[in-house]
Amino acid sequence: MRLSPRQVAAFLGRRLLFSAVVLLGVLVLVFLLVQLVPGDPIRLALGTRYTQEAYDALRAASGLDRPLGEQFLSYVGSALTGDLGVSFRSGEPVTQLLLQRLPATVSLALVGIGIALLIAVPAGIWSALHEGRVSDAIIRVTSQLGVSVPDFWMGMLLILLFSTTLGLLPSSGYVPITEDVGGWARRVALPGLTVGLVAAAIMTRYIRSAVLEVASMSYVRTARSKGLPAGVVVGRHVLRNALVPVLTIAGIQLATILGGVIVVEVVFAWPGLGRLVYDSVAARDYSMIQGSVLLIAVMFLLINLLVDVLYALVDPRIRLA
Incomplete structure (x- = not known):
C-alpha cells in the first residue's frame, strides 16, 4: 500500500512530538545530574587548583549560584539554542568540544x-x-x-x-x-x-x-x-x-x-x-558529562525515527500509526 504525503506528514509529526517529550525528560534528568552528585561539583572540578576566587568565578560562570528553578529554565533555554555550557576542566564551550x-x-x-x-x-x-x-x-x-x-x-x-x-x-x-x-x-x-x-x-x-x-x-x-x-x-x-x-x-x-x-x-x-x-x-567535568548524555540521547531519538520511517518503506503492510 502506497502511503500518501498526508499520512507520512502525520506520522512524522507524531514521532517528532513523542521525541520532543522524551527529550524534555532527558533534559530534566541531565539537569538533575549535577544537583544529585554528592559533594560540591565545582570543588570537585577544581581539585588542587582550588582557590576561593576560582571557585566563585566558576560557580558564577556555570550558573550554579542562582535559584534551582531559574537554573533549570536557563539550562533548557540554552540547550535548545545549542549552548550546553562551559567545560569545568578546559573552560571551552561544551558544544564546540562535542562537535x-x-x-x-x-x-x-x-x-x-x-x-x-x-x-x-x-x-x-x-x-x-x-x-x-x-x-x-x-x-x-x-x-x-x-x-x-x-x-x-x-x-x-x-x-x-x-x-x-x-x-x-x-x-x-x-x-x-x-x-x-x-x-x-x-x-x-x-x-x-x-x-x-x-x-x-x-x-x-x-x-x-x-x-x-x-x-x-x-x-x-x-x-x-x-x-x-x-x-x-x-x-x-x-x-x-x-x-x-x-x-x-x-x-x-x-x-x-x-x-x-x-x-x-x-x-x-x-x-x-x-x-x-x-x-x-x-576529571569530574559535569558540564561535559551533561552535554555528552544529551547528545547521545538525541542521536538515539534520531536513529529510532529513521528506523520507523524505513519500516514503512520496506514493508507496505505497516501502517504509520
Missing part, C-alpha cells in the same frame, strides 16, 4: 555497523536456511562466543595479532578522513573490526531467528506448495519480510555503538565521544 569529537565516533560507528551487517546478514540467513546442519551449529557457537567475549578483550587480541605480531595496522591514533583517507582507513580498521565483530555476533542470532520465524509462516508454505523455485521463495517472501526485525536490531546496534564505545575508544586512543566521556568522568 569536534563527534566525527570520530560517527565514522567508527558507521564502519562498525557496516562490518557487522556484512558478517551477520549472510551468516544469519545461511544458518536459518540450513537449520540443524553442521554449518548452522558452527555459526551459532561462533556467535555465542562473540557475544561472550568483552569488546576490550577483542580489541586487545586484534592489536596483538594485526599490530604487534604482523605489523600490518597501527594500534592507536586517529586521522580525520577529510585529511587522509588512507591514514584514516588504516587507523579505523582495528577499532571498527572490534565493534563490528561484537555487534555481528548479536545481530546474527536475531537475523537467524527472524528468518526462521518468517520461513514457518503459512504464506511461505503456500508458495513452496505451488512449486515456486527455492530462490524465489527465499528472496521474495522470506528475506523481504524478515527485513523489518533486521532494521530494528541494526538501528539498536548503531545507537548502542554511538553511545557506548567508551571502552573501545580508550583501548585504541580514539578521540571520540566515548573517550571524552571517560576523561570527563575522571
Whole structure:
C-alpha cells in the first residue's frame, strides 16, 4: 500500500512530538545530574587548583549560584539554542568540544555497523536456511562466543595479532578522513573490526531467528506448495519480510555503538565521544558529562525515527500509526 504525503506528514509529526517529550525528560534528568552528585561539583572540578576566587568565578560562570528553578529554565533555554555550557576542566564551550569529537565516533560507528551487517546478514540467513546442519551449529557457537567475549578483550587480541605480531595496522591514533583517507582507513580498521565483530555476533542470532520465524509462516508454505523455485521463495517472501526485525536490531546496534564505545575508544586512543566521556568522568567535568548524555540521547531519538520511517518503506503492510 502506497502511503500518501498526508499520512507520512502525520506520522512524522507524531514521532517528532513523542521525541520532543522524551527529550524534555532527558533534559530534566541531565539537569538533575549535577544537583544529585554528592559533594560540591565545582570543588570537585577544581581539585588542587582550588582557590576561593576560582571557585566563585566558576560557580558564577556555570550558573550554579542562582535559584534551582531559574537554573533549570536557563539550562533548557540554552540547550535548545545549542549552548550546553562551559567545560569545568578546559573552560571551552561544551558544544564546540562535542562537535569536534563527534566525527570520530560517527565514522567508527558507521564502519562498525557496516562490518557487522556484512558478517551477520549472510551468516544469519545461511544458518536459518540450513537449520540443524553442521554449518548452522558452527555459526551459532561462533556467535555465542562473540557475544561472550568483552569488546576490550577483542580489541586487545586484534592489536596483538594485526599490530604487534604482523605489523600490518597501527594500534592507536586517529586521522580525520577529510585529511587522509588512507591514514584514516588504516587507523579505523582495528577499532571498527572490534565493534563490528561484537555487534555481528548479536545481530546474527536475531537475523537467524527472524528468518526462521518468517520461513514457518503459512504464506511461505503456500508458495513452496505451488512449486515456486527455492530462490524465489527465499528472496521474495522470506528475506523481504524478515527485513523489518533486521532494521530494528541494526538501528539498536548503531545507537548502542554511538553511545557506548567508551571502552573501545580508550583501548585504541580514539578521540571520540566515548573517550571524552571517560576523561570527563575522571576529571569530574559535569558540564561535559551533561552535554555528552544529551547528545547521545538525541542521536538515539534520531536513529529510532529513521528506523520507523524505513519500516514503512520496506514493508507496505505497516501502517504509520
